Amino acid sequence: MAHVETHTGVQHPIRLYIVVWVWLFVLSACSYMVDYFHVQGYLRYSLILLFMSLKAGLIVAVFMHMAWERLTLVYAILVPLGAVLVFVAIMLLEADYTFLTRTALLDMAYVPAVEGS
């Protein structure tokens, strides 16, 4: 695809944005279908994550022009996001531990309204 780079920014044919727009529609429809057809279990989670990543990637790469940014800026923005994944991993373990202690020690199974204890 032909790109004209000026000192003010990158220009693309409008067609590129229409194509990405249509893809975002299709991917959103796909993720809605996951719920509509009651897909369950690991298939559900992987499909949700797949469609989510594809949509996020398209938005960041094309709509936010990151595909055409200088590599230094791209890395400065994307590398720190690794910290988020580390945080997710930590809290997954921690939340699992909290769940286990709540069920084992507080006999909390199916007793509502006990937050903050």
Next chain:
Amino acid sequence: MADVTLHHPPKAPSQPAGLASIAADLSSDQLAFKRVSWGKAMMWIFLLSDTFVFSCFLIAYMTARISTPVPWPNPSEVFALEIAGTTFPLLLIAIMTFVLISSSGTMAMAVNFAYWRDRRTTAVLMLATAVLGAAFVGMQAFEWSKLIHEGVRPWENPWGAAQFGSVFFMITGFHGTHVTFGVIFLIIIARKVWRGDYASGRRGFFTSRKGNYESVEIMGLYWHFVDLVWVFIFAFFYLW
């Protein structure tokens, strides 16, 4: 071949590629983000910090949902809409998603037309983006009032784990606020484009600085980010 290069004085080192280019940029004792204006670089850094904010919200939601022994309400049923006797799961959320994606599409095109210096089309597309954004906020207000009417509170709800309400109001409320501010700034920038501020070099009333059409692209970065956050909220809160 060798004496050809001998006769030429060494040229400036060629632009390194890959990781070496990052090292060269960052160690150049000059601008780190070369050929990136300060406005754009600062918007990206702001968006990175905002990413951390929303990440913390979603991680808090994950932690609350995993750690409670009380069953989590099924979002598919909670957000279902009944139309003419048929129940559609997540219908309003799906429409909101399509509206926000469409607004991202019009915004991306507005950025392009701004670089073609097509003031009229840029302003019209930005106003279309603002209208779609306002429609999104309106539907979110409808959703909030529906849930509040059904008894959802930050501390309780009729269907299960009490944390559902607090997570819902915090995450969607914070996102809706972002959309609202985006709509306000879209209207401000669209007015400047329409009036020709960026062509005539008219100074802004707040900063007294001359603007340029890059403001449209920076505005676009913010708007696409709002759409991006919704992609993650849709996946983790509504579908999971």
